[in-house]
Amino acid sequence: MKMPEVLKRGYVQTIIMIAVVIVAVLLFWYGLRFVLRTEYPILAVASESMEPVLYKGDLIVIEGIQNVSDIYVATKDADPPGDILVYQGPTQLIVHRAIDKRIGTDGKTVFIIHGDNNGEGANEHVHESKIIGKYTGFKVPWLGNIALAFQETETKVAFIALWIIILILIEAAPFVMEKLKGGKDEASLYK
Numbered sequence: 231m232k233m234p235e236v237l238k239r240g241y242v243q244t245i246i247m248i249a250v251v252i253v254a255v256l257l258f259w260y261g262l263r264f265v266l267r268t269e270y271p272i273l274a275v276a277s278e279s280m281e282p283v284l285y286k287g288d289l290i291v292i293e294g295i296q297n298v299s300d301i302y303v304a305t306k307d308a309d310p311p312g313d314i315l316v317y318q319g320p321t322q323l324i325v326h327r328a329i330d331k332r333i334g335t336d337g338k339t340v341f342i343i344h345g346d347n348n349g350e351g352a353n354e355h356v357h358e359s360k361i362i363g364k365y366t367g368f369k370v371p372w373l374g375n376i377a378l379a380f381q382e383t384e385t386k387v388a389f390i391a392l393w394i395i396i397l398i399l400i401e402a403a404p405f406v407m408e409k410l411k412g413g414k415d416e417a418s419l420y421k
Contacts, residue, residue, distance in 0.1 A: 241401055248397075267294030268363040273316060273323060274374025279345030280314065280325055284365075287375035290325070292316050292363040298339045301364065303328045306346045314365035315343060317356045325365065326354070 262271040275288045283306075284290060295301060304312035305327075312328045330342040339358040379385050 240404060244397065244401060266292065266363070266366075267296065268292055270316065270323060270362055273325070274377040275325055276322065276378060277345075279347050280327070281347045283314070283346055284325060284369065285371065287372050287378060289370040289374035289377070291366045291368040293366050294363045295361060298358045298361065301328055301331070301341070301361075303331050303341065305329050305344075315341065315356075316362040316364065317341075317343065318360045318362060323362060329353070 259271075263269060265271075271292055273290055273292055275284045275286055275290060278286050301315065302310070302313045304310065306312075306329075314325060315328050316323055316325050318324075326343040326345045326348075328341045329344045332340050332342070334340040334357065341356045341358070341361070343354045343356050344352060380389070
């Protein structure tokens with residue numbers, strides 16, 4: 231079989247389309263990482279700790295920090311308020327505001343970080359090496375809920391299974407339609 235004939239087949243075109251989409255998504259993701267200078271350029275807000283500025287499920291854009299001295303520290307009520315930082319917590323990335331900073335015993339900066347919606351005394355001390363980036367001010371409300379739903383293994387498996395079923399149905403539909411159409415033609419010959 232010649233290459234042009236192979237490329238005309240529906241399943242080959244579907245495989246090519248899937249490959250193009252995967253490559254486009256990867257280029258977009260790695261392009262964002264390069265442009266924003268951070269490993270995590272997009273993040274879903276996972277808690278209510280930054281309300282009313284950021285809500286659980288908001289998808290936010292993060293930019294990397296080249297120099298920690300560029301981080302502005304101030305309380306949420308200051309004008310302007312301090313930068314909202316993303317940092318590595320014990321088990322996940324956390325989004326809170328930098329309200330103060332100090333020099334640690336190692337000579338590096340330690341940020342005092344607080345969630346806008348957290349109670350008094352809920353400050354955390356975060357070493358500069360744990361800072362991932364800062365919030366750019368760009369967010370998409372609710373879209374992060376999709377990413378949060380995919381943290382559960384069952385959701386991931388169900389989503390992949392759904393897409394496999396959809397692809398099979400898309401591929402099988404022309405054959406089924408052809409069989410149904412062919413069956414009607416044969417039935418009409420015997421009338």
